[in-house]
Ligand code: KG4
């Protein structure tokens with residue numbers, strides 16, 4: 004079984020082919036960093052146009068690299084949302100056109116479900132598992148009970164972690180994209196140099212908050228007359244430390260709830276762009292060890308947006324008979340918890 008996946012919901016145009024033996028036959032990612040860099044963030048209209056220019060080219064590239072033709076495919080999957088609607092529309096219309104012409108099943112994948120399920124391609128993780136999904140647009144902790152079955156334990160009440168990384172990177176003027184640059188700087192800095200707040204520490208539940216932390220960094224920057232490179236590195240290290248502490252506090256509660264609800268389960272997973280961060284991964288690995296859980300995360304390359312995650316989630320859906328009709332509409336908002344197990348849905 005071979006599935007082609009297309010991702011175009013934010014600032015990466017990406018395509019991949021995967022099979023049901025958990026093999027990646029090809030994967031191409033085209034990041035639009037150069038298009039957005041001078042604006043310091045993603046400009047939706049520019050993103051949509053760039054997806055339109057690149058989508059067909061990348062599909063051809065992915066097919067050629069895998070040595071396959073459309074006749075070899077069993078289904079075509081596309082990120083149907085949530086995301087920037089212009090980009091999502093480009094992917095959805097392209098996927099529908101190919102599916103219609105080639106008489107292939109069409110699978111609309113929730114982008115977050117793509118992140119959530121990718122670990123099952125790279126690791127033998129069974130349902131149910133506890134998931135920290137942390138990306139540019141989202142930060143939530145969920146129990147993944149099955150394909151399309153998500154129980155949310157908590158989410159952010161303001162910014163996502165990725166957003167906080169990106170905004171702090173912008174304030175410190177350390178370049179775009181923010182997250183990876185900030186992590187590199189943090190490795191050169193002193194995490195104890197600044198005592199930044201850990202917003203929700205000590206509170207009940209599993210919700211996150213990052214906005215106050217971001218403001219604390221802004222205030223610290225404003226207090227400085229000059230900001231040396233070392234100051235920036237120290238701020239990055241202290242900020243990253245506070246993010247990790249916030250996640251650890253929230254996840255500790257989630258682990259307790261998860262163990263009560265799913266006593267036989269053993270897996271804890273992190274996914275999404277921020278899961279590429281080494282300090283975040285290390286913290287969860289330690290937390291898992293202390294709680295008798297097994298830690299897994301997709302390889303770093305599959306944490307940030309890519310086509311493999313869409314192709315794989317599409318394959319997981321397709322093999323359960325969960326395909327979509329051509330009246331499926333691209334969705335700018337599409338909460339994971341709203342996914343249903345309808346076999347065919349518009
Ligand atoms: O999943 P993703 O590629 O796109 C969304 O679905 O949002 O996540 C992108 C986010 C960005 O905010 C980016 O700064 C962050 O992931 N990110 C990182 C790292 N790599 C990417 N944050 C911290 N450390 C990293 N190494």
Ligand code: ZN
Nearest residue numbers: 138275276308
């Ligand atoms: Zn993503």
